[in-house]
Amino acid sequence: MDLDLNDEQQMLADTVGSLLEKRYDANARLQLLESSELGWSRELWQQYADLGLLGLTVDEQYGGAGMGAGELAVVMESFGRALILEPFVATVVLGAALVDAAGSPEQKQAILPGVTAGSTVLAFAYAEAASRWSLTDIAATAVPAGSGWTVSGEKIAVLGGDSADRVVVSAKTPDSDVGLFLVEGDATGLRRDAYAMQDGLRGADLLFEDVPAVALGEPADALAALESVLDTAMAMLCSEAVGAMERMLWMTVDYLKTREQFGAPIAVFQTLRHRAANMYVSLEQARSMALAARLALLDDDVPARRRAVRAAKLQIDLSARHIGQEAIQLHGGIGMTMEYPVGHYLKRTTAIAKTFADADLLTQLVGADEGLVTAD
């Protein structure tokens, strides 16, 4: 089996890479982060749309390119290297994927072309203050109202929730199904407490008070669709994190070679050299597992697929913690500054480690039952 990128994927990586290299240097990013109201660039968003990135995995009949997770992963790794601020995960990896997985053909037709064209930003509201990592232990409710539903409850840490044109929200129905509901961004009864996340991406807590909503597909089928979208989303975060870890390693390597102390570049000191070598080992382990996650998405055996993806995210979170902490330490004081990019990578990978599931939960889930390594 070919474990390298195919020609098409390589071309995609080159295209995205060269756009980001031109447009996403550290200063431009800092400018967006600190001085723009939106916190990201509408103009770049439109360029992503023009390059087909926003509809990469959307079916062709809805204006997308109909590609697979392999291509999306290539884009995510590039985004991880550049540390983009646009709501790509919120809109494409989560929002559009949920509409695609759970929505009716009419709903797909109504929403996906706008996403693909760059005119619609989506968000997915699922986390609650008391539910920690659980998708089902939630307090938000949905009750039937006329031909639709109304949703009530409070969601936290909604990535892209500050600017989303439409929000997909998880809520419990009177039948105790965890359904997915679609809410208009300007709906009556929806209030936003918007902020920047720790990693600079924008988000919000959302308060729903009897907000009119439509169900995405059948509420009884929604959870299975949601779980499978999160499998893909976790694998994509793995790829993004690998891109970010790679930059942290190479930034650190460059710094060791240029920073002089005691009359020599600090790269001569074996303590530092060996720590850099350990970072490389962690990166390779992470890269291997991001690949394993991507391959596992092709597996029809759902429990096996899910275990493999979770194992990958566990490795990624552990590697990212190691690489991120060492990158700061090996840089010394400069790594502590907001002006220098390395800390921003640490912040993004730290946020990824606290998205969907953390290392402790993943350890429990991967270790349950027969575990990861089996005789076959």
Added chain:
Amino acid sequence: MNTALSKEDRAFAEEMRAFFASEMPAEMRERLGRGGHPSRDDIVTTMRILDDHGLAAPHWPVEWGGKDWTPLQRHLFAEEMVMANVPSPLAFNTAMVGPVIATFGSQEQKERFLPATARCDIWWSQGFSEPNAGSDLASLKTTAVRDGDEYVVNGQKTWTTLGQFGDWIFCLVRTDSAAKKQRGISFLLIDMTSPGLTVRPIHLIDGGYEVNEVFLDNVRVPADQLVGEENQGWSYAKFLLGNERTANASIGLIKSRILRIKRLGGTALDDPLLRARLTRLEVEATALEMSVLRVLAREASLPPGVPDPTSSMLKLKGSELQQDASELLTDILGPAGLAYRETDEVPAGFDALPEGALDAMPTYFNWRKASIYAGSNEVQREIIAKTILKF
């Protein structure tokens, strides 16, 4: 089985699995699966059976019994062998001296040594390390002085693994003491029954005798037992050490140890902390396996026999995971692993020993070696650092 493998590769692995299950002695596989050490006979028996089936050394040139397999197939063959609790062929024979002779030896040397090496009619030992040449191998001092048609060898080798069984030893010897360190070294094949050669086993902390000192006192070696050219031995040694880029990851061994932990773990694994350690070990092992597969997939495009950061990474991580696995087994056995015993026989009326009681802790002590041999992990870190820092 791994989703990274194609259908054909999976079928190949299944075929190898079936071969080991049907052709290798069940008694031996069962005993080794329970933590026993392979004896000299186990290894020789295995190599003869492999040779009978033309599988003694698949990575050798085809004319000397090799198979035209892909690097991945060779890996799967080796992995299935380990997972089937079949002892690996003696590395000194098939992975080390064999490829060197096949690549750099004379036609006479190939005919004389290769068939016997594949079949283990010659048990080879490795004479590289010396008391004062460990990680700094090139500082070795054993000398070989040309005298007519012979070399006269003087010096001492050490850490010679299984040298107590050795018939022949391949040695790095200094043939030009004026040349710079690496330049004056030659690769010499020595009959261990030669007068002046003595072997002294070293008692190790696990209680066993795995390595030896080899003393060479005016040992006369026919000059036609020099491999390749005089003073080129260092490059042959580098070829030998870089030959199997992925072998040092020992991924098959790590996986089989993990499976054994799961089999023996019982209620100890209900402890969430032990379970979490096991799970993280499984995740790291799975990552390492994928790293191995990634290296194998691009093996053809890599230069042969040159140390690179990937093989160092695999050795570094592989040795750590072997050590972690052996440590975890001791933690699972707890007090049941404390007694030092030579056999699992107990007097009438006493309970039978749990599996692992004999070997878990000695194996833990023994595997401290993994981060020391084949280039200590500190040397591997330095190789990685040199490559990424270019400094």
